[in-house]
Amino acid sequence: MSSLTSKFYKRLFLLPGLLLLIAIIIFPLLFTIRVSMANWNVSHSGLDWAGGANWARMFHDANFWQSLFRLFYFSFITTTLQYILGFTAAMYAWKGFASRRFFRVLWLVPLMTTPSVMAIVWRSIFREDIGAANGLLSKFGVDPIAWSTQIFPATVTITIAEVWQWTPFMFLILLAGLLSLPKEQFLSAEIDGATPWRTFWSITFPLMAPISIGAIIIRLIEASKIFDSIFNLTSAGPGNSTETPAYYLYTRGLREFQISYGATMGLMYLILAILTLTILGKIFARVSKPRGI
């Protein structure tokens, strides 16, 4: 298109949204950067200059790095579980059986619930004394498990809450993708007599690759921010064994009013996240290319 008029329209589409976003985000971003290089004491006004002091402190902060390490577990493992379970459920809900429409609704429900509220419910389930989990176990003669006072059980509770909450997200996106697949390839596979397993691996899975990748990336981004369940279920306990970066940032930055330090860690997190995403993006791109997708 030519002429200034078309430039006008071009901008008309993108700029309102983009500018609003930048307007809302630019101050926080600049603020975060500036504040990370100061030692902001909320009671005084004005910002001093501390240079890289906060950054140096962060590099030596074992808690921070441990929380990051833990995050790898939480985000990657929960996302993988969610993907596998979600895909399985989607495959069955696709055309598997008669009353599948009812089950589609049922399996979608967790996605509609409020994560923080559900975390409260899970907490009541995993209460060691009067919770449902131990109550049920005792009926089968199993000793009560220390859900909130031992590290591994606590981790399990978070995993269960996360998987329950977000598998439907994968489920929905993958089911939508499956429903929009063209039928021809499946017809020819049927004619050739391929088994369901074979059909899945050779046809369905590759065809779903772009959608799977998109869903996984989006889910990873969200999973990394995991906060609601930690806050309401374990409070990062026992001790700080289930502390994630988002929670640690909350503790130091907001609860203890160390805003500058929180800002520093936040920026470090942002940088690491963008790096990881870029690397992941490249890996995914290379993995999906050879299949001619």
Added chain:
Amino acid sequence: MNKIFKYLFIFIWSAFVLTPLSWALVTSFKPPAAVNNGATFIPWLQFQPTLDGWKDITGISGYANLFPPLINSATVTFFSTLISLTLGCMAAYGLSRFSYGWKNYKNPDIIFFFISQRIMPPAVLAVPFFILLKSLHLLDTKLGLVLVLTSGLMPIVVWLLVDFFNQLPKEIDEMAMLEGCNPFEAFIRTILPLARPGLTVAGMFAIIFGWNDLFFALVLTFTNVQTLPVAVVALNGTVTPFWTLSASAIFSILPLVGLAFVVERFLSKGGFAGAVR
């Protein structure tokens, strides 16, 4: 063999999905004894159901009233979804049809910029948002919250819709322009009617993420505006009995559960076809 696995999976997964929901539901009807002396499960058999929990949260017993927060949540979610859909849809269309460039940054980079807004943990953004809203006198207002939520919802909308628009043939809007529509008219008259499936998906995700936000509502609103998740978590913070908490949990979940039905109807009608890549 495969069949056994299939039905086993369906059964176990469904049971898993129902577990916390049924526990909360049942617990919301329990009297104190049924909760504090160990876990009980079956009403009428193990305990006598009461409506105390429900009376507590609907303002009848004077303890708390979750209806006002419900309305707040609805209002805030509605407006932030509306704005992010409108602006996000236009941005996505622009990114699909035109090529933007500023020095070395082109369309994929712009899309990445949108998506990266979701990366930052809320804890870090909370303070600057607090300061920002304070200076605009928008703290503890619906408008302030709507603005902040919109910045988080627009990326999702853009991500979903760019792919979707890419699938609609460019030739249709070209044709509309040749026939006298300026690009905006072409967009509204010819592409938008075709975009209903994509808009529905994007809108659905926007509603879910907007309605269920806890963090920003917690930090940026206090007394004038309280959304539902904040109200429920506040109950959790004080010494609230479990039956009341459970009732509040079910209460806060119900509105969106209806959405699940809508989404499924939509899925089955093939509405998602082409909406997700």
Added chain:
Amino acid sequence: MDSLELFDEGCAVSLNLSQISVEGESEVILKDITFDFKPGKIYVLIGRTTSGKTSLMRTIAGLLEPTDGEIHLGDVRLDEVPIWERGIAMVYQQFINYPQRTVLNNVEFPLLRAGVSKADAKAQALAMIEKVGLTEFINRKPSQLSGGQQQRVAIARALVRNTGVVLMDEPLMNLDYKLREQLREEFRVLFKGSENRVTIYATTEPSEALFLGDELLVMHEGRIIQHGKPDSVFENPSTIDVAQIVNDPPMSILDAEIRDGKVSIGNLMSFAAPAHVKSQKDGRYKIGIRASEVVLGGSGSNSEQGEVSLSEVSGSETLLYVKLNIGEVVLQLEGIHDYYIGQKVTVSLAPDRLFLFNLDGTLCAAPGN
């Protein structure tokens, strides 16, 4: 609405392109296109797929921005007018209609955009729909129509506005053979009464071009390499490229030499120069002959034996590719014949049907009629 003002029933304007060039990221798409399109004529752009026909049309429509040059419609500098005010109609080779609108609404749409009243728009749309023969389908959606019918809707939409310029980019390419022939006939009727309109039609098929066009523009690699009446371009292609484009199947081109009034092609063919070649200087040349004018059999100084390398049945004709010592030659034979690869056949080239080209490809001599 500007587009109607640009064009008025009684006033016919010509479309003028002056040194239009379009450069892509790594290649030149159009180079130095200069041409004057007069109203009332049907211009056919013929050329291979990448020759720039579509790009030229898109540039005229405003969908592609020229890096250089000017476009004028009458007095108006067209390339400074936005697309939606240019008053140009276009038909794509993919069937493009508004999927959510009925056929009637589709055809009404451009009229309504131009400010025509609802009642008038409906009437004019119905009239045009009848012209393309789709009256019983007015309430159907495009997805419920066949390919040919969808294209008719697109054509109706393009013609209903009576714009000053109508562009058609290989509209029949995606239709089957029979439909193509049928619609070609209908075009003749549809394009009647368009004395005030510039019609530009792009195609890759010579037969279509010869059938429809008042004037031919041959495009190759982004340039117009020859233009003129279809017959004269066909009889006098200015270069080998043109000859290949306007002949289907393409001409066979062989190296030849003229010496002392004799034409020799390779070692085996040597014969007296025909009348139209006699006046040429001695030297090396290239000879072209149409597939329909290569003869099977014969003996003599203009014949040679070779092997069949490919035999292709196309429609009701057979194309025979024969490998001779001097090069490969294509024959177009009436009817369906059976040949196997390697079969030995003799071919003859009629000397008075030879086209003579210089080594740089330009035409030296063409056979008279």
